[in-house]
Amino acid sequence: MKRILQDLTFAETETLILSLGEKKFRAKQLFEGLMQGKATSEITSIPKSLKARLQEDYEDNPVKIKEIFHSTDGTEKYLFELADGNLIEGVLMKYKYGYTQCVSTQVGCRMGCKFCASTLGGLVRNLTAGEILSQILVVNALHKAETAGVTNGRAVTNVVLMGSGEPLDNYENVLRFLRNLTAAEGLNISARNVSLSTCGLVPKMYDLANEGIPLNLTVSLHATEDMARARTMPVAKAYKIADILKACDYFFEKTGRRYYFEYTLIAGENCDEAHADALVKLLKGKPCHVNLIRLNEVKERSLKALDEKAAYRFLGRLEKGGLSATLRRQIGVDIGGACGQLRASYLEKTEEENG
Ligand code: SAH
Numbered sequence: 001m002k003r004i005l006q007d008l009t010f011a012e013t014e015t016l017i018l019s020l021g022e023k024k025f026r027a028k029q030l031f032e033g034l035m036q037g038k039a040t041s042e043i044t045s046i047p048k049s050l051k052a053r054l055q056e057d058y059e060d061n062p063v064k065i066k067e068i069f070h071s072t073d074g075t076e077k078y079l080f081e082l083a084d085g086n087l088i089e090g091v092l093m094k095y096k097y098g099y100t101q102c103v104s105t106q107v108g109c110r111m112g113c114k115f116c117a118s119t120l121g122g123l124v125r126n127l128t129a130g131e132i133l134s135q136i137l138v139v140n141a142l143h144k145a146e147t148a149g150v151t152n153g154r155a156v157t158n159v160v161l162m163g164s165g166e167p168l169d170n171y172e173n174v175l176r177f178l179r180n181l182t183a184a185e186g187l188n189i190s191a192r193n194v195s196l197s198t199c200g201l202v203p204k205m206y207d208l209a210n211e212g213i214p215l216n217l218t219v220s221l222h223a224t225e226d227m228a229r230a231r232t233m234p235v236a237k238a239y240k241i242a243d244i245l246k247a248c249d250y251f252f253e254k255t256g257r258r259y260y261f262e263y264t265l266i267a268g269e270n271c272d273e274a275h276a277d278a279l280v281k282l283l284k285g286k287p288c289h290v291n292l293i294r295l296n297e298v299k300e301r302s303l304k305a306l307d308e309k310a311a312y313r314f315l316g317r318l319e320k321g322g323l324s325a326t327l328r329r330q331i332g333v334d335i336g337g338a339c340g341q342l343r344a345s346y347l348e349k350t351e352e353e354n355g
Contacts, residue, residue, distance in 0.1 A: 001059075001083065001084055002057060002058055002059045002083065003057055003058050003059070004058065004059050004062045004128050004130035004131065004134075005030070005034055005040065005054065005058045005059070005130065006034055006062060006129070006130030006131075006133050006134050006137065006180070007128050007129045007130035007176065008130075009176075009179060009180060009183070009186075010027070010031050010183065010185045010186070013027045013030060013031045014027040017030065020050070020053060022050055026046055026050060029043065029045040029046050030043060030046055030050075030054075031185065033045065033046070034137070035137065035185075035186060035187060036137075036140075036141065036144075036153075037134075037137035037138055037140050037141030037144075038141070039060045039061040040054050040055060040058065040060050041055070041060055059083045061083075062082065062083050062128075062130055062131050062134050063080050063081070063082060063088075063131055063134035063135055063137075063138055064080065064081045064138070065078050065079075065080060065081075065138055065139075065142065066078075066079045066080060066081040066087070067079040074093075074094045075091060075092065075093050075094070076091070076092040077089065077090070077091050077092075078090045078091070078092070078135075078139065080104075080135055080138070082107070082127075082131060086107045086124060086125070087107075088104040088107055088127070088131075088135070088163070088164060089104060089163060089164065090102055090103055090104060090135050090139070090163055091163070092139055092143075092155075092156070097157070098155075098156075098157030098158055099143070099147075099155045099156050099157060099158070100156070100157070100158040100159070100160060101135070101136055101139055101156045101158070101159055101160070102159075102160045102161075102162050102163045103132055103135045103136065103159060103160070103161060103163050104118075104127065104132070104135065104163030104164040104165050105126075105127055105132055105161055105163065105164070105165035105166070105167045105170050105173070105174055105177075106123060106124075106125070106126050106127055106164060106165025106166065106169065106170050107123070107124035107125050107126075107127065107164070107165070108120075108121050108122055108123045108124040108125075108164065108165070109122075109123055109164055109165050109166055109169075110122055110123035110166075110169065111166050111169070111199050111233070111234065111235050112233075112234040112235075113199065113220075113232060113233050113234070113235075114231070114232040114233070114301060114303065115222075115232055115264060115266060115295055115298065115301055115303050116298070117298045117300065117301075118163075118164035118165065120300055123165075123169075126165075126169075126170040126173055127165070127170065127173060128173055129173045129174070129175075129176035129177040129179075129180065130177075132173065132174065132177040133177050133180050133181060133186075133187070136156050136159065136181070136187065139155065139156055140153070140154050140155050140156055140187075142155075143155035154187065156187075156189070157189065157193060158189070158193040158194070158195075159181060159189060159193065159194045159195070160194075160195040160197065161174065161194070161195065161196045161197055162195070162197045162218075166198065166199055166201065167196050167197070167198060168196075168198045168201040168204035168205065168208065169201060169204075171204050171207065171208075174196075175211065178191070178194065178213060178215070181194065182194070182213075191213050191214045191215040192214055192215070192216070192257075194215045194216065195215065195216040195217075195218050195260070196208070196215055196216070196217055196218065197218040197219070197220060197262060198217070198218070198219055198220065199219075199220045199233060199235045200219050200220065200221075200235060200236075200239050200244040200247075201235070201239065202239045202243050202244060202247050205217070205219075205244070205247035205248070205250075205251065206247055206250060208251070209247070209250050209251040209253075209254040209255065210254065212254055212255055213255070214255045214256070214257050215255075215257070216257065216259075216260060217248065217251050217255075217257065217259045217260065218259070218260040218261070218262055218291070219244055219248060219259065219260070219261050219262070220233070220261075220262045220264075221241070221244075221261045221262065221263050222262070222263055222264050222266075222270060223236070223241075223270050224241075224270070224275055224278035224279050224282055225241065225278070226240050226241055228269075228270065229241065231269070232266065232269065232270075232303075241282070245282070245286070248286070248288070249286070252287050258287040258288055258289065259287070259288050259289075260288060260289050260290070260291055261283065261288060261289075261290045261291065262291050262293055263279065263290055263291070263292050263293065264292075264293045264294075264295050265292055265293065265294055265295060265305070265306040265310075265311050265314060266295050266303050266304070266305070266306070267295075267303075267304040267305060267306045267307075268304070269303065271306050271310070271311075271314050273317060275314075276314050276317035276318055276321070277317070277321065279318060279321075279323070280317075280318060280321030280322065280323055283323055284321065284322050284323065285322075288324070289324045289325065289326070290318060290323055290324065290325040290326075291325070291326055291328050292311060292314065292315055292318075292325060292326065292327045292328060293327075293328045294306060294308070294311050294327070294328075311327055312327060315327045
């Protein structure tokens with residue numbers, strides 16, 4: 001596999017350009033072009049000879065949009081194709097304040113959560129930093145015209161690492177991605193507008209806290225005690241809720257940022273009154289916010305969503321107990337909003353087609 005230019009920081013791009021015997025300003029032209037979502041071949045300011053040399057070693061276009069699905073609520077879902085033919089997916093949610101993109105960090109996932117479609121076929125491979133970044137670059141390029149006067153042609157203002165994959169299971173690449181995402185010469189997105197969601201890989205949560213990046217740390221909790229959590233999340237056998245909470249507090253200590261929990265409501269599993277009370281007991285007084293999610297039913301899995309009324313009752317009980325909580329609005333349901341659903345259905349379709 002060829003290397004990926006979007007993996008490089010600006011300083012590394014300069015080093016590369018100098019090593020090719022080119023003038024330093026070419027690095028700026030190249031890097032700026034890449035950050036605008038251009039393939040090397042489309043950057044008009046750099047000479048043909050340099051393009052040709054770069055294309056010998058580097059992928060010209062590491063992430064391509066293969067298909068776009070439009071939801072009636074404005075949400076867009078993308079099926080991206082990587083240079084090696086692997087498929088990943090992403091979602092763009094349009095809000096008044098800007099566009100939030102959900103990016104994938106791995107092809108597949110090895111965490112094995114019972115409700116999630118991303119993990120159905122296990123982990124295929126990690127994405128490189130440039131492959132994660134390029135998901136945003138191509139979406140920015142797609143929406144460039146409509147956002148030219150608003151956000152300088154950079155449509156995506158907020159990023160959530162909540163697509164396929166476990167970001168902390170691909171730590172080095174994700175960190176590298178975050179650097180280019182937030183760097184002034186990169187996409188210049190404030191870390192405060194970035195949310196990283198993890199199933200709770202405790203040692204990596206400490207590593208992340210020590211980086212001191214003021215992003216929004218989000219932990220997928222989905223249960224109030226370890227045995228129950230292990231029923232839907234095998235990772236619970238490795239890391240205890242108590243240790244996850246300690247790591248969250250350490251993150252708060254290091255970054256001053258409150259943290260978030262995701263709690264997917266699964267009927268008959270984790271959302272009766274006793275669970276709400278247990279969640280209050282567990283989290284009360286902590287600098288955190290709880291995001292309730294209604295399960296997006298995945299056809300390969302038998303788990304069922306809680307109805308909307310009951311979900312609001314659960315929310316009410318948390319609030320009454322003193323927690324800061326919200327029920328996440330369901331978006332893009334008509335286009336398979338849940339992680340991995342699109343890729344799974346696409347792979348299934350092509351398998352059927354190919355017999
Ligand atoms: N690996 C990361 C990112 C996963 S996706 C993590 O575990 O946090 C982001 C969130 O969506 C997680 O909280 C995940 O548990 C949740 N999720 C996955 N599949 C879902 C589904 N079918 N319905 C509702 N939430 C789901």
